Amino acid sequence: xxxxxxxxxxxxxxxxxxxxxxxxxxxxxxxxxxxxxxxxxxxxxxxxxxxxxxxxxxxxxxxxxxxxxxxxxxxxxxxxxxxxxxxxxxxxxxxxxxxxxxxxxxxxxxxxxxxxxxxxxxxxxxxxxxxxxxxxxxxxxxxxxxxxxxxxxxxxxxxxxxxxxxxxxxxxxxxxxxxxxxxxxxxxxxxxxxxxxxxxxxxxxxxxxxxxxxxxxxxxxxxxxxxxxxxxxxxxxxxxxxxxxxxxxxxxxxxxxxxxxxxxxxxxxxxxxxxxxxxxxxxxxxxxxxxxxxxxxxxxxxxxxxxxxxxxxxxxxxxxxxxxxxxxxxxxxxxxxxxxx
Numbered sequence: 397x398x399x400x401x402x403x404x405x406x407x408x409x410x411x412x413x414x415x416x417x418x419x420x421x422x423x424x425x426x427x428x429x430x431x432x433x434x435x436x437x438x439x440x441x442x443x444x445x446x447x448x449x450x451x452x453x454x455x456x457x458x459x460x461x462x463x464x465x466x467x468x469x470x471x472x473x474x475x476x477x478x479x480x481x482x483x484x485x486x487x488x489x490x491x492x493x494x495x496x497x498x499x500x501x502x503x504x505x506x507x508x509x510x511x512x513x514x515x516x517x518x519x520x521x522x523x524x525x526x527x528x529x530x531x532x533x534x535x536x537x538x539x540x541x542x543x544x545x546x547x548x549x550x551x552x553x554x555x556x557x558x559x560x561x562x563x564x565x566x567x568x569x570x571x572x573x574x575x576x577x578x579x580x581x582x583x584x585x586x587x588x589x590x591x592x593x594x595x596x597x598x599x600x601x602x603x604x605x606x607x608x609x610x611x612x613x614x615x616x617x618x619x620x621x622x623x624x625x626x627x628x629x630x631x632x633x634x635x636x637x638x639x640x641x642x643x644x645x646x647x648x649x650x651x652x653x654x655x656x657x658x659x660x661x662x663x664x665x666x667x668x669x670x671x672x673x674x675x676x677x678x679x680x681x682x683x684x685x686x687x688x689x690x691x692x693x694x695x696x697x698x699x700x701x702x703x704x705x706x707x708x709x710x711x712x713x714x715x716x717x718x719x720x721x722x723x724x725x726x727x728x729x730x731x732x733x734x735x736x737x
Contacts, residue, residue, distance in 0.1 A: 414677025
């Protein structure tokens, strides 16, 4: 079988804090005298129930990790290591998602926080041979006016290349907030040319997918797997060309599905959906990008031609520059043409 770490691909669903290496988290925590929950450093993927209690535990762990990021140097290190790790797995394009409000108190505000991440993305791109762009994300847990502020800030840095903002997202518990109240923020982002990339359709079902599509007009949908439960909703996504950022390890860890075999990857692909596999939060879910492709191969029975199609889909769903897109797609063809024997 061909080496999946050498399959050129784009990684479109990776959160800033959640991308951290466990060793990096341990080192930062020790430096700040923070005692970490064992679940963050024991090497075992989370297994939580798909309830508000389960999400609460996930959020507490995520917040514990985020509390160890307290300086510009910490932020730059996370971006650099995320790029290095992705490049080692064959990613030629990374669109890393960050909510700058979490780090603003340590660096002088949300504008410096964004500029630090963007500058680190440019440096990491040059250092590791991967094009790293940024998605600025608002949180459902905060007021929709906060989202508008972030959208206006993101718009100032809109672009498609390394160290530029390519999209605007909405994350956190899908059960919180009124989706329609975030529509104004997404209009601001779209008017600036940013991709609309909200989360939806993981913790909640097809009705939530419908609401997100109606109110936020996504180019890509973070997760979206629950659309498989309603053929009409799934057909609508396919017809609109909305790409799905499918993160199997996340779905299993958060209790949406009992195991990898129940993730409806095959259903989505067979319906014609444009799927980009993602790792979401490797720090908590214990699984990086290549592992998602490995699951597609070993659990869902995707042969190398189908895996190449998944990689192509990720590249086409990205906001990569034309040169990067062309290079990665040519690389996928070369990977498939290579005889591994």
